Amino acid sequence: MKIRLFCVIIVFAFxxxxxxxxxxxxxxxxxxxxxxxxxxLDFYPYPTNFRDTSWKDSKLVAKFYDGxxxxxxxxxxxxxxxxxxxxxxxxxxxVSISRPCNSDWxxxxxxxxxxxxxxxxxxxxxxxxxxxxxNYETSLICSDCAHSSQDGWCELVEDNICDPDCISGDKDxxxxxxxxxxxxxxSNLNNFIEKEIETSSNSYYLIPLMLLLFLAxxxxxxxxxxxxxxx
Numbered sequence: 001m002k003i004r005l006f007c008v009i010i011v012f013a014f015x016x017x018x019x020x021x022x023x024x025x026x027x028x029x030x031x032x033x034x035x036x037x038x039x040x041l042d043f044y045p046y047p048t049n050f051r052d053t054s055w056k057d058s059k060l061v062a063k064f065y066d067g068x069x070x071x072x073x074x075x076x077x078x079x080x081x082x083x084x085x086x087x088x089x090x091x092x093x094x095v096s097i098s099r100p101c102n103s104d105w106x107x108x109x110x111x112x113x114x115x116x117x118x119x120x121x122x123x124x125x126x127x128x129x130x131x132x133x134x135n136y137e138t139s140l141i142c143s144d145c146a147h148s149s150q151d152g153w154c155e156l157v158e159d160n161i162c163d164p165d166c167i168s169g170d171k172d173x174x175x176x177x178x179x180x181x182x183x184x185x186x187s188n189l190n191n192f193i194e195k196e197i198e199t200s201s202n203s204y205y206l207i208p209l210m211l212l213l214f215l216a217x218x219x220x221x222x223x224x225x226x227x228x229x230x231x
Contacts, residue, residue: 024140025050026101026126028108030118032060033092034081038110038118041094043125043136046153050100054078061111062097066104067123073099077110101126101141148172 029042054076064073110118127142138153139145148161162173
């Protein structure tokens, strides 16, 4: 019984292991034109369990190369310019490729029917190591970006830093919002008290003026009454 339980635990551990230690996947999106020209649209790394969904019969192939120009990864890219339910063709389409991020990558090349049609240096795209978090860099794969910084990636970790990329779910942001709300309440209360004090101070200045006005009216009335009775 103990051996069977131990085996079950081992099996579950192996199932959960890749989920717990999912490495970042790098996704590249390109605009592919019918004349075989290409341009980068987006690059986005994210943590997930990678699944190879490439179509190995495709004539469009993407290859990754390291600093020594040695091929490290290969992706068959699924694509079609044909418009569904029509006899027409698009002039351009969007193609995407995904692979587990590799710090050894330097260049990404596309080949159509074994002929190179596009080449791009991607090591600086992933991380240019200039101590500035910019462009497509994120803390997932680049040391230029601090954890929970504004890098397009929401980190749901309790590190006492509110990640500005998180719309919701970051408990540190909830703490900051509570502090900000308390500060706003305190600030509004102080402003109200200051206005009341200012209003009260202004009222104190009006009292002598009102008293002088009353005395002036009383003096004029008394003077007018005296003249009337003396007649």
